[in-house]
Amino acid sequence: MLDGNDPPFWRTKTLEQMGREEWEALCDGCGRCCLVKLEDEDTAEIYLTRLSCGMLDVRTCRCKDYPNRFLKMPDCLEIDIARARELSWLPKTCAYRIVGEGGDLPWWHPLVSGTPETVHQAGISVRSFAMSERRVKQENYWKYIIPDLPEEAERARPAAE
Incomplete structure (x- = not known):
């Protein structure tokens, strides 16, 4: 949380300058990055589904075993700078993406x-609609394709208290 003293690291550093903890x-x-994606073999277009990686706890939107995710889920993709x-x-x-493009973090x-x-209150997280891929046969994944996720909340302001 911002305390009003020094500017926060995401305003003063590039992605390349950040340490691992930052x-x-x-x-x-x-x-959102843990949602199962399907690729059209003909067009290379990527489609998001409402299915999440089996390692994602949909209630908390956190990995069930983050330190071992690559061992347990070989197709897990690490989001690095590139x-x-x-x-x-x-x-x-x-x-x-926001910081990489020079923007500031939303409220x-x-x-x-x-x-x-x-992040859940703003409707940004997948908590309200995702379900584990473990509940669906792989040949049925296409039935769970969703349109683009809503982005409106990124500009929304919190309700007055």
Whole structure:
């Protein structure tokens, strides 16, 4: 949470200048990058589904075993600086994308609000619609394709208290 003294690291550093702890803190915990994606073999177009990686706890939008995710899920993709800059499916609300493009974090980001709950309250997280891929046969994944995720909340302001 902002305390009003020195500017926060995401305003003074590029993605390349951030340490590992800062990089990890930049993740807002929305779970959007953990959604199963399907690629059209003919067009290479990527489609998001409402299915999440089997390692994602949909209630908290956090990995069930983050330190061992690559061992347990070989297709898990680490979001590093290069990928943050090149992956077209990263949402506009992704802090890596926002900061990488020179923007500031929105009000609902936990580093700004001081609580991980605001990402859910703003409707940014997948908590309200995702379900584990483990509940669906792979040949049926296409039935769970969703249109683009809403981005409106990135500009929305919190309700007056």
